[in-house]
Amino acid sequence: MVRQSQGFLSQLYALTDFLCIQIVFLFSWWLKFKSGWIPHENPLPIEMYALWSMVYGAVAIFLSYFSNFYTPKRKKRFSYELFTIIQINVVSLLILLSFLFIFKEIDISRSYLLLYLVSNILAISFYRYTLKISLKKFRQKGYNKQFVLILGAGSLGKRFYANLNRHPELGYEVVGFLDDFQKEHEPGFENYKPIVGQITELEVILQNLLVDEVIIALPLNAHHKYGKIINICEKAGVKTLIIPDYFDYLPSKPYFDNFAGMPLINVRDIPLDEFRNRFLKRAFDIIFSLAAILMTLPLLVLIAIGVKLTSPGPVIFKQERVGLNRRTFMMYKFRSMRVQTDGTSDTGWTTENDPRKTKFGTFLRKTSLDELPQFFNVLFGHMSVVGPRPERPYFVEQFKEEIPKYMVKHHIRPGITGWAQSNGLRGDTSIEDRIKYDIFYIENWSFLFDIKIIWKTIVNGFVNKNAY
Incomplete structure (x- = not known):
């Protein structure tokens, strides 16, 4: 509008x-x-x-x-x-x-x-x-008012009216409703603006009332009326806006896209779909990960020596995770557990007193120092500094059936830290809550939001009671 x-x-x-x-x-x-x-x-x-x-x-x-x-x-x-x-x-x-x-x-x-x-x-x-x-x-005080006529006095039109009424500072005022099946509102809605006529009377009403914008809030079965309504509004010089009857199925920020010359409703507005935002985030990731690797290089060497001295086996533990666009990659961590045999399943969660952990590994996991090699994942483009945490393919297949919108997190690169993690949702915490935080981050990304999450992660500290 x-x-x-x-x-x-x-x-x-x-x-x-x-x-x-x-x-x-x-x-x-x-x-x-x-x-x-x-x-x-x-x-x-x-x-x-x-x-x-x-x-x-x-x-x-x-x-x-x-x-x-x-x-x-x-x-x-x-x-x-x-x-x-x-x-x-x-x-x-x-x-x-x-x-x-x-x-x-x-x-x-x-x-x-x-x-x-x-x-x-x-x-x-x-x-x-x-x-x-x-x-x-x-x-x-009534200055700079925009007068709105709502077509449709059903649940959709009433919902729009109620939402608009909550924001008088926007300067919009509803002059009334038009509806072909009701002459007045049903009980409980008497304080709403009146139904001033039928939709078939739209042309006459636009001549008699001061209307700046017409909101079409009709059900899908009235789709055939849209063409005539729009023609009448344009003839009268009035702007027309359509509330889709299926908007309940859309996320919080749907937007119109264009593909092959046809308008499409993109059901999820993701800021990182824009090239300039992706470029900015990727440039920041490269600079930040390089700086982090150089600054922690002595610490990386000491941890590598500690892993080698306290347990036989490789220093780096590699594990398959699901990342951007559901593509898998190998995520790097300092090894914190004893080397597993080839036949051992990798489909279990780490528990608080997990016998597989080494003493040095327990310290690394509690302080999140085992995750420092993931800055190389960031540098190679597998991950981002900030984003949803990646999960193993076995659990992805499980969660996508159990948790609504779980797969939305794979629209962007996974991260070392994220909005959920900076709010304490890591380790043994609700997957549903984490996804809500991840989706909020995906739909509301900004460069400053990333800075805020990094700062919050640093301020809250890297030690986490839920990290096993």
């Missing part, structure tokens, strides 16, 4: 954010170097700071677009926006510090950068909150 305005608002938000960042730069420069309130040494020319402020602004806008921050989220509270603003600005500053290190700009004041960061968070949060409240009050 608001696609055109959403695009304009996204561009307006991006422009306003960038201008706000530059205004904050001037304020921070004056406060640090000109006000006399904060001690300082001779600063670099203001032009140098202005250049890096431009870089910071560009990075912040880039992150905002890729984290879908400019996509309207009507059901989200301002606290969500505030948290996202803090994330974007902190990550932007970290990237800026990386640029300063690469270009050897060591004379940029670090205290100024901290002041700049805090001022940006406060300024952007203040203007966003003010704008949000102002728009809400503006629409509640």
Whole structure:
């Protein structure tokens, strides 16, 4: 209903954010170097700071677009926006510090950068909150109203009306319903807007009532009426939107796709289906996994020696797992159990007092250090740093029959950590709950969401009571 305005608002938000960042730069420069309130040494020319402020602004806008921050989220509270603003600005500053290190700009004041960061968070949060409240009050007073006529007074139309009524800040007002089989609402719905006529009277009603948009909420057996309804609406200059009668079968974010020149309803909107998002995530995976391998190299060597000294057999344990698009791959871990015989089945869960575990292996599993070799899986493209945890083919075949939507997790690369794992759902925990978290991650992926999960994993620690 608001696609055109959403695009304009996204561009307006991006422009306003960038201008706000530059205004904050001037304020921070004056406060640090000109006000006399904060001690300082001779600063670099203001032009140098202005250049890096431009870089910071560009990075912040880039992150905002890729984290879908400019996509309207009507059901989200301002606290969500505030948290996202803090994330974007902190990550932007970290990237800026990386640029300063690469270009050897060591004379940029670090205290100024901290002041700049805090001022940006406060300024952007203040203007966003003010704008949000102002728009809400503006629409509640009746300004910029959009008048809606609902075709169909059945369960579908009533459900849409009830949902729309919960969001008066959006500025939509229902003028009434049209229905061929009811003249008034059944008991219990008397407070709904009235049924003002039949669908066959649509053309006359559009001439007599001020209507901006018509919502078709008819059952599937009324499909033959759509063509005439749309023609009447277009003749009157009124926008038409259709609520499919089968929308209950669709996930939370279906969207229209195009294939061979034909419009298709894609029943699951996955942000990582877009090339730019896949490219960004893969680039981050390569950089992060390389950095992790280099930083933990001495630890990897020590663990390898420890595995070799405490139990005979190979250092690395390889196990078949199901990954992206249901393709199998060999996942690497430090061996934490005694070598199994060829005839031993690999279809059992690890238990708390599993006799197969070595003492050193128990320590590795509790601290998740046994999973460090999976950064090589990430580097080779089998896995991602963040994503649903991969499972063995035997259990995949079992779970796909028992747990609804289990196979959805294979639409993206599996990860070393994930939204479910960072919330404590690993080891001996509910598979159903894990899938709910995995699907939420898949449908709501953003670059900042990945950063949040990595940070949450680090903050919560790697030791887990459910990891056996």
